[in-house]
Amino acid sequence: NVILKVCEAFGKVAREHILEYGEGNDKRLTGKHETCDINTFKYGVANRGASIRIPRDAEKDGKGYMEDRRPSANCDPYRVTCRIMKTTGQCLGAGTIPNAKVPTSGSVEFLVGGESLSVGK
Secondary structure, X not given: OHHHHHHHHHXXXXXXXXXXXXXXXXXXXXOOOOOOXXXXXXXXXXXXXXXXXXXXXHHHHOOOOOEEOOOOOOOOHHHHHHHHXXXXXXXXXXXXXXXXXXXXXXXXXXXXXXXXXXXXX
């Protein structure tokens, strides 16, 4: 299952992801509400207490999406997208993604499967 494979990859670099997920997450991700604490990574089906929630339909159908519950409202969406794309690409055998440095702002461009993918402005 691709979703589980990506979740496992996210777990191996959880700290690197957290660093891109906005300010104040140490105060928000305490484990006392609807996600686990900042130093713990877990994923699960329909588990709102996990770092990554997999919807029941995605498990049932063997395809769909996963929800990373850690990025905060004040995150830079370009930096988060870059980090997610980089980890996912490496996990799925896309190798290194050219220019996958986390940007300070603006757009990000990737070459995935021979196709150019641009995210942002």
